[in-house]
Amino acid sequence: MFLSPRWIAVLLAGLIATLVVAFLSFVPGVDITMLFVAGVSSLIISFFGIYYTIDLLVFQEVNNIYKTIRKLKIKDFDISKKKLIINVNPLKKLNTEISDYVEKKQAEINELKRMETFRREFLADVSHELKTPIFAAQGFIHTLLDGAKDDPVVSTRFLQKAAKSLDGLDALVRDLVVLTQVETGELKMQFIIVDMINVINDIIEQLENKAQKRGVSIKIKPKDLKECLVIADPQRINQVMTNFVDNAIKYGRDNGKVLIEFEEAKNAWQISVEDDGPGIPKEHLSRIFERFYRVDKSRSRETGGTGLGLAIVKHILNAHNSTISVSSKIDKGTRFSFSLKKA
Ligand SMILES: Nc1ncnc2c1ncn2[C@@H]1O[C@H](COP(=O)(O)OP(=O)(O)OP(=O)(O)O)[C@@H](O)[C@H]1O
Ligand SMILES: [Mg+2]
16 A cells, blocks of 8 residues: 555655755745745645656556457456556556466366366267277178178077167267257256156166066165156156166166165155165265266176266256265165255
8 A cells, every 4th residue: 555656656745845845944034934835835746746657657557558458358357447547556456367367267278178188088988989889780790791691590690789789889879969968058958747656667667677687676665655746857857767777777786676765855855766786886986977987897888888877867967956966885785866856
């Protein structure tokens, strides 16, 4: 504050006035009134003179910098000309603003670099995932063309295998499309009243075969719950529940149990899907929501998973203003929970 143009002007003007008065007091014939008038007038004149000189010099420079900034059309700046003029120390203010701007830009650059790495990794992952089923199908078809087609038993088996690989490819591409759409916000949610009991019954029916093959039993708790009305996008919430139940069957244990639990809170229903499988090690728990992330890569691929399921689920639930919580104990099982607004 004391280094502001105003205070510098006051100090210098005071000094000049004192010198003038001191000098005049040695001149014979100068009385006290004259000394007073000379002191006050030199104080006022030098104050304004100095003040406007400093002001002019400082603001000329500030204005130049300001014009340069304006030319750059940087919207991020929180500077208005008026704000600078009334500021006691405009250079300091400008300096703070520029430092803030540099910090902001640095954060943006870091974010862009992070995105770039992410994009590169994503592209590598996608190509890798696409390669696997394409190569498999290609292999089977070439073997058929090379002569295997003449053996009806072998040709059927190879065609079935090629078809399975292509089905996997189709599922992968479809998942990628959905993921891109939810991420870019292109996929608009249609929120309506949905009965989650109906949703879950449909899913159980769909996954019945898969569960039976592993001897997995699926139970709903409370058993006699008639309805569970929530606000959700029916198709998307079906996709969420399907992935949770499908994972519980796939990654649970043989002859295991899957429990789908509904808990009523004041404004929401909490829905959980729990299995009694091998669980997920702690170090993987925070990463399973990343695209293509699989705890046991070979086992997941064997079961046909691409590792996109939970990434999609996370985005869909985000769009429902809901977050997923997951808890898992090795050899005890895994539990995924989320809440949906009551209808
Ligand atoms: N209930 C579970 N028990 C143990 N591990 C699980 C469970 N659910 C998910 N995981 C682990 O998390 C990983 C990611 O699951 P996610 O649903 O995203 O992929 P996926 O099921 O392998 O493939 P997709 O869902 O695309 O078919 C799985 O590969 C698996 O390793
Ligand atoms: Mg899955």
